[in-house]
Amino acid sequence: MFFILSKSVAFLLLPSNFLIALGLAGVLLMATRWRRAGVRMAGTSLVLLAIVGLLPIGDLLIRPLEKRFPQWDVHRGAPYGIIVLGGKISSGLSRDYGEPVVVSDGARIVAMLKLAHAYPDARIVYSGGDASLFGNRTPEASYVSSLLDSFGVSRERVTLESRSRNTAENAAFTKDLIKPKPGERWLLVTSAQHMPRAVGCFREVGFPVEAYPVGWRVEKQGSLLNLNASSERLSRLDSAAHEWIGLLAYWTTGKTSEFLPAP
Numbered sequence: 001m002f003f004i005l006s007k008s009v010a011f012l013l014l015p016s017n018f019l020i021a022l023g024l025a026g027v028l029l030m031a032t033r034w035r036r037a038g039v040r041m042a043g044t045s046l047v048l049l050a051i052v053g054l055l056p057i058g059d060l061l062i063r064p065l066e067k068r069f070p071q072w073d074v075h076r077g078a079p080y081g082i083i084v085l086g087g088k089i090s091s092g093l094s095r096d097y098g099e100p101v102v103v104s105d106g107a108r109i110v111a112m113l114k115l116a117h118a119y120p121d122a123r124i125v126y127s128g129g130d131a132s133l134f135g136n137r138t139p140e141a142s143y144v145s146s147l148l149d150s151f152g153v154s155r156e157r158v159t160l161e162s163r164s165r166n167t168a169e170n171a172a173f174t175k176d177l178i179k180p181k182p183g184e185r186w187l188l189v190t191s192a193q194h195m196p197r198a199v200g201c202f203r204e205v206g207f208p209v210e211a212y213p214v215g216w217r218v219e220k221q222g223s224l225l226n227l228n229a230s231s232e233r234l235s236r237l238d239s240a241a242h243e244w245i246g247l248l249a250y251w252t253t254g255k256t257s258e259f260l261p262a263p
Contacts, residue, residue: 010245014238015052019045049234056228058236059218065193065243066218069211069263072187076210078119080184083209084112085170085198086128089144091137100143107215109147111189115212116153124153125178127161127170139163167194167246168255171201180207191215193239197247200256211263 011017023045029038052058088108093101102109116124128140139162145155161177164170180186190198192213202209217236251259 010242010249013241013245015241016049016234016238019049019052023049052237053230053233056233056236058233058238058240061240061244062193062236063218065196065240066213066216067220068260069192069195069199069213072210072212077185079122079187079210081123081125081178081180081186082112082115082119082212083125083127083174083186083188084108085167085188085190085194086126086140086164087131089128089140089147091130091132091140091143094143095138100147105191105215105217108189108191111212111214113148113151113153115187115189116148116151116157122157123159123178124148124157125159125161125174127164127174129162129164129169131165167198168201168204168250170198171205171207175202175205175207185210187212189214193217193243196261197243197250197256200247200250200258200261203261204254204256 012021023042026038026041026043026045029035029041032038085108088102088104088106090101090103093103112124112126115122126141126144128144130137130139141160141162144160145158148155148158159178161170161174164173186207186209188195188198188202188209189212192215195211195213199209199211217239247256247259250256
C-alpha cells in the first residue's frame with residue numbers, strides 16, 4: 001500500500017503536475033456556473049507556473065540536500081564493498097534497444113565503473129528492481145551485468161538485487177542479500193540530493209554505510225541567478241519536491257528515524 005500511495009500521491013503533488021491540474025480544472029469550470037472561480041484558478045496556475053519557471057526555487061531546495069553529506073574521502077582506504085542504488089537505467093528503453101540505456105545524468109553508473117576499477121578487490125552490489133506502478137517491467141538490475149562486462153568488470157564480483165522498488169526496499173533487501181559482517185566498510189553510491197533519505201533507510205535496517213554522493217545539480221557557491229530554461233527550473237523544482245516529500249513520508253512512516261539524516 002505504501003508503494004502505491006507513494007507513486008500516486010507523489011505524482012500528483014509534484015509542483016508542475018499540480019499547477020497544470022489546477023489550470024485545467026479552472027478551464028473546465030469556466031464552462032459552468034462557477035466561471036469566476038475557474039478564471040481565478042486558471043490565472044493562479046499561469047502566474048505560479050511563470051514564477052517557478054523563472055525563479056531558482058528548485059535550486060534553493062536542492063542545495064541543502066546536496067550539501068548534507070560531503071564527498072567521500074579517498075584517504076580512508078579501500079572499502080570492502082560498493083552499493084549502487086538503481087534508478088538510472090531505463091528498463092523499457094533497454095528492452096526496446098537490446099542494451100543498457102542510461103537515463104538522466106548517469107552519475108551513479110559512472111561512479112560504479114570508476115570505483116570498480118579503483119578498488120579491484122571490492123564487491124559490487126547493484127540494487128534496483130521494477131519501480132513501475134504496475135510491476136510489469138524487467139528489473140533494472142537485469143541490465144547491469146552486460147554493462148559491467150563491456151568495461152571488463154568480472155561478474156564474480158557483482159551481486160544484483162532485483163526485488164526493490166523504492167529506497168526503503170533497497171536497504172532492506174540489500175542487507176538480506178549480502179548479510180554484511182561487523183567491521184566491513186561499504187560505500188553507498190546515489191545522487192547527492194537523495195543521499196540523506198538513502199542513508200536514513202540503511203541506518204534504519206541496521207546497515208552502516210559510508211556516503212559516496214554523486215550527480216550534484218547545484219554549484220556549492222554558484223549564483224542562483226544563472227539563466228536557465230524554464231523547463232530546467234521546473235524539472236529541478238519537481239526533483240527537489242519529490243525528495244522533500246519522500247523525506248517526510250519516510251520519517252512519518254518509520255522508514256527512517258530522522259527527518260533529515262546527517263553524517
